[in-house]
Amino acid sequence: MALLKIARMGHPILLARAEPVADPRDASIRTLIDDMIETMHDARGAGLAAPQVHVGLRLFVYRVPEERSAGPEDPPLPVQALINPVITPIGDAMASRVEGCLSIPGLRGAVPRHARVHYAGLDRDGSPVEGEASGFLATVLQHENDHLDGILYLMRMTDLSRLGFEEEIARFGIPT
Ligand code: NI
Numbered sequence: 001m002a003l004l005k006i007a008r009m010g011h012p013i014l015l016a017r018a019e020p021v022a023d024p025r026d027a028s029i030r031t032l033i034d035d036m037i038e039t040m041h042d043a044r045g046a047g048l049a050a051p052q053v054h055v056g057l058r059l060f061v062y063r064v065p066e067e068r069s070a071g072p073e074d075p076p077l078p079v080q081a082l083i084n085p086v087i088t089p090i091g092d093a094m095a096s097r098v099e100g101c102l103s104i105p106g107l108r109g110a111v112p113r114h115a116r117v118h119y120a121g122l123d124r125d126g127s128p129v130e131g132e133a134s135g136f137l138a139t140v141l142q143h144e145n146d147h148l149d150g151i152l153y154l155m156r157m158t159d160l161s162r163l164g165f166e167e168e169i170a171r172f173g174i175p176t
Contacts, residue, residue, distance in 0.1 A: 004039045004053040009104045011054075015150040018049075018056045024083045025126035029059070033081045033124050036061045040079070045102045047140045049147030052103050059083040060144035064136050074135025082129070085121035087145045089114035090132065097139045098174055099153045100166065109163035110174050111153050113142045 007013055021029060032055060040048040040061055046068065049060035064077035095115040100108045117138050120130035133141055143153055157163060162174050 001038045002035050003042055004035050006039065006043065006048075006102050007052055007054050009101075009152060009154075011103075013051050013054055013056060014103055014147070014152060016051065016056060017150050018051050018058045018148040020058050021083050021122075024122045029057075029083065029126075030124060032057075033059065033061060037079050037081075040102070043102050046136075047144045048102060049144045051147050051150075058085065058148045060085070060147065062137075062140045062144055064140070068136040070135030074133075074137050077137065081124040082119065082141075082144075083122040083124075083126070085119060085141070085145055085148070087141055088118045090116040090118055095138075096162075097136065098169070099139065099143055101143070101153055104152065104154065106165050107154075107163060108166050108169050108174075109153065109157050110159070111139075111143075111156050112158055113139055113156065117141060 036048050036053060039053060046065055047060060047062035050057045059081065061079055061081045063079040066076040069076045093115040094112045096110045096112045098108050099111045115138060116134045118132050119141050123129045
């Protein structure tokens with residue numbers, strides 16, 4: 001396994017639309033996923049999308065850390081992979097959650113997103129998976145899926161007063 005270099009905001013690949021994975025069972029895809037998992041853990045992230053490691057393909061890895069779990073409907077989740085994902089909102093409810101991004105180090109901001117989504121795609125083995133998500137899981141799925149469409153969380157923020165550096169937010173919290 002290998003640590004991959006993470007593209008930071010300003011790199012054009014982060015604004016590009018990624019291409020579907022043609023052969024989800026190809027060994028190179030599995031290697032990429034394993035390297036992305038190692039890179040995400042090393043950077044202490046909760047999600048990482050292929051464009052963030054300079055690969056313009058529609059796949060990402062994610063997890064729900066214990067401290068981010070929002071209750072029994074949003075349990076902690078070990079790392080998962082989703083290839084060629086399709087994320088669909090369920091209902092109209094929105095929820096704001098504080099997000100960060102490994103491509104935008106140091107910053108965190110409150111981002112309104114769909115409170116509940118349906119997700120479908122293929123897992124690391126290329127087998128179909130689907131389900132419904134709320135809480136942090138819904139947030140991370142939408143955040144990572146946005147990376148595949150060239151959208152960064154800052155572009156989803158509606159109130160930039162709720163953006164700040166993580167050390168200050170750890171001290172003072174996010175303005176409400
Ligand atoms: Ni991100």
